Amino acid sequence: MTAAIEIEPDSMTPDDLAALRRAVQLLEHPGLAARLTNLVGKPIELLGHALPASASQAIAAATSKGLEVALQVALRTMRPTPRAGSQLLHKALATASGAAGGAFGLAMLPIELPVSTVIMLRSIADIARSEGEDLSDPEAALSCVQVFALGGRAGSDDASESGYFAVRSMLARSVTEAARFIAERGVIREGAPILVRFITLVASRFGVVVTQKVAAQALPVVGALGGAAVNYAFIEHFQDVARGHFTVRRLERIYGKILVRSEYERLALAP
Numbered sequence: 001m002t003a004a005i006e007i008e009p010d011s012m013t014p015d016d017l018a019a020l021r022r023a024v025q026l027l028e029h030p031g032l033a034a035r036l037t038n039l040v041g042k043p044i045e046l047l048g049h050a051l052p053a054s055a056s057q058a059i060a061a062a063t064s065k066g067l068e069v070a071l072q073v074a075l076r077t078m079r080p081t082p083r084a085g086s087q088l089l090h091k092a093l094a095t096a097s098g099a100a101g102g103a104f105g106l107a108m109l110p111i112e113l114p115v116s117t118v119i120m121l122r123s124i125a126d127i128a129r130s131e132g133e134d135l136s137d138p139e140a141a142l143s144c145v146q147v148f149a150l151g152g153r154a155g156s157d158d159a160s161e162s163g164y165f166a167v168r169s170m171l172a173r174s175v176t177e178a179a180r181f182i183a184e185r186g187v188i189r190e191g192a193p194i195l196v197r198f199i200t201l202v203a204s205r206f207g208v209v210v211t212q213k214v215a216a217q218a219l220p221v222v223g224a225l226g227g228a229a230v231n232y233a234f235i236e237h238f239q240d241v242a243r244g245h246f247t248v249r250r251l252e253r254i255y256g257k258i259l260v261r262s263e264y265e266r267l268a269l270a271p
Contacts (some may be wrong), residue, residue: 028240059210137179150245165261
């Protein structure tokens with residue numbers, strides 16, 4: 001008996017097209033820098049460039065550590081199903097950790113950022129599951145960590161190099177190799193070169209927005225209350241990016257990557 005051949009549809013339903021349009025808005029116009037600028041009343045990107053070299057080194061170290069911890073969580077301890085109200089809970093927890101960061105400044109970053117990153121990772125995972133992802137698949141779990149790179153764009157970036165599909169393409173080989181490594185070994189080996197390479201690629205982009213966050217929290221007028229508001233904006237930013245990313249992946253499973261990318265690029269260029 002001949003197996004049925006699945007034919008991918010050549011057009012999207014109005015509902016799915018609307019979902020893709022929303023995803024384009026979330027992914028191509030990520031607004032963390034604008035949100036933080038409005039929050040503190042100063043241009044965040046300029047403030048980030050003014051941070052001392054010691055701050056840059058601390059940010060780089062904390063960013064890598066936060067992502068390493070998030071990767072462990074993504075592959076080992078996430079619950080199979082999200083809990084009701086978890087998105088609000090994650091925002092509340094991240095806001096609380098941001099208050100500590102705002103109160104104690106850069107000295108708290110090595111502690112506060114890994115905590116915030118894991119909280120955001122759990123929120124991202126809930127969004128992934130709501131869009132049909134099976135997080136027992138290492139590739140899907142790695143896609144949750146990949147969100148930190150997708151959300152790491154500066155306003156001055158070249159769109160051709162920092163657009164959603166450009167960043168996905170940059171990470172594609174590393175994600176595939178890391179997923180294969182994890183699937184074959186069944187365990188995570190600390191310091192495995194394939195996983196270190198993946199973390200390094202993600203950290204290179206995640207560090208951009210961590211710098212913006214630190215610059216906002218470093219302002220004398222911010223303090224604990226402002227630090228909480230900065231972290232609220234921080235997690236909301238990555239929740240938006242995650243919603244867009246996993247919407248695109250859901251539609252790719254239905255319509256195929258070629259059609260979804262074609263429609264995505266058409267919508268991204270629309271006025």
